[in-house]
Amino acid sequence: MTAADRSRAAAHLSKALTYRTISFSEEDLADDSAFEAFLSFLERTYPTVYERMNVTLINKYSPVYHLKGRQKGKLPVLLLGHYDVVPVEENTMTDWKRDPFGGEVHESHIYGRGAMDDKNQVISIMESLETLLHEGYEPDRDIFVAFGFDEEVGGEQGAKAIAKYFEEKGLRFHLVLDEGGAVVLDTVEGVKTPLGLIGVAEKGSSMIRITAYGDGGHSSMPKKGSSVEVLSQAVLNLMRNPMKPRLTPPVRELFHGMAPFLGAKGILLRHVDWTFPVLARILSSSSVMNSMVRTTMAMTMAKAGSAMNVMPQEASVYVNVRILPGDTFEDVLLHMKTVNKDLDLSYEVLVREEASLISPHESEAFKAVERNALKVHPDAKVLPYLMAGGSDARKYEKLSDHILRFSCVRMTSADLDSIHATNERIHVDQLFGMIRFYVELLRDYETSE
Ligand SMILES: [Zn+2]
Known part of the structure; x- marks a missing residue:
């Protein structure tokens, strides 16, 4: 990305964060003008996407973008995100270093509700497509992109309706990629290597x-x-x-993958099939680990x-x-x-x-996400994992055997803590990394066999 591309992309996320697209459930009296304004912002900001891709609105606020591929018979790819955000609690307003709906940049961070969850994803996908389409991008298969508008309140109006729309069209996907995992730092004690965690299932x-x-x-x-x-x-x-604790395939793989980084403790993980009865007792003392096994x-x-x-x-x-x-x-x-x-x-x-069902981690779809994540974060170890939280992704289960949950963004535990909380923010370099990831991933489908 050139310096001009970077500053334009950062400005676009800044602007995106100024729309108060606070999610509402059906019963709430919603002021939906922010949602309409956000959608016309996307249309203004990404003219090539709107010109080259077919755009359909589901339930008024969920845009679905469709790009036709060169070949027939290849399963399409679906990229997901959501642009609704959780509210900012009134009594935390004074703790924010910057206005949560101001889109302000401070010390290379873009501040605001949605900076990490999940307007960063929406903007990265749009930036990557705008750039690629401008360069004459022609994928070998159809590419779909869809954004939910009520993920934070269950996704009944957004994701569920989008999935139904695809089901009615009889579509199946090679890959469905939603938010979820990330490249995490300092979250597992003793592991210094960044872990690229791709969610393959949700509790x-x-x-x-x-x-x-x-x-x-x-x-x-x-x-x-x-x-x-x-x-x-x-x-x-x-x-x-x-x-009772139980070992599921993604967690077994996660333990195997972490083992080399954990010294003596790693030996237990490496032989987890044998050591699980003992290990489970040790893991129970960690709330994160406990949540993975029971x-x-x-x-x-x-x-x-x-x-x-x-x-x-x-x-x-x-x-x-x-x-x-x-x-x-x-x-x-x-x-x-x-x-x-x-x-x-x-x-x-x-x-x-x-x-949810468990998507396999030994698949072309998983490898594509892994390979391109490593282009952006070559020092990371990519592993499958089980999400304790929920996402829109589960709504797409009927549409693909390969539903993955991953944002290509590096997160410290402090960044993680800012999601849904005070001072939600993203470092501009992380935004650029996400854009690069989508560009690389989409390019993979330009040339794949
Ligand atoms: Zn989210």
Whole structure:
């Protein structure tokens, strides 16, 4: 990229961050003018993309771009991103070094909500296409790009509708690439090599409310077995009896890949098939590692009582379950009931979401992402991994066996912490790296066999 290309790209992301495209769910009274304005900003800023590619709007706000390839019979590629952002909490406004919707650049960082999640991706994809199309880019297969507008609130209106649109067209994809993993630094203790983590699966995120019952009455003469007492016992039972740890293919591969960097500890990882029973116990002490090897349960809200001197007749806790691929929602519910078989409880399913399928890491699609990520970050070790969080990607499961989640951006744990938080920002060099990655990846489909 020339210096002029770089400053233009940085200016485009800056501008993109000034649109308050805060995601809203259907019930919210939304001010959608920001979404319309953002879309016309894209159209103004990337004229070649709009001229050469077919643009369709799904549900008014999700653009789908289509470029026809030279050959028929090759499965197309789909690049994804989303341009909605989470809100900025009112009481954190004063902690921001720069206006979260100002698109300001400070010490080579572009500040603003969406700088890392996920307008950086949207802008990088558009920049790369604009440049390539300008140079007369002609891929061997069809290229599709689609942007969601409600990823942060579940993607029902955006990603889900886009996927349905593709299903109705009978399309299948060679590769679906969404956000998710990144090139991470200093996240695994002892590993100095940057790890390029490509998400090949996501855990399912379900919500269950557990309620315990009691007699109520005045708190001056409390009876045994109150609702809070029973519920507390239930929570303790769940915490003390977690679900069984299990090794899934991407995590096995991740452990193998990390082993050489971890010295003596690495030996356990290298022989993980044998050492897993011991290793799992050690890993349980790290919340990150624990989340990789088992279905986890987190108590996120609890409710009981309405007066300080009255025994509550009901007490309930909300459990966020993150389901490991291989476990099912039914397994989780059965586990909860088994562990608490002596207690009188009711279970209410609020959200039921299974784990995603696992995309293989020994595939052409994975290798293409790996190869081109390494062109930008040659010092990195690329590995598959399992995402504990969720993305739009799972909505595309029917459309491809190769759904990968990766942004080609280097992140320290401080950068990681800024996502959805205060002072979200991206270093301009990281933005340029992302653009280069998409340029290289797309060029791969110009010449591939
Ligand atoms: Zn995102």
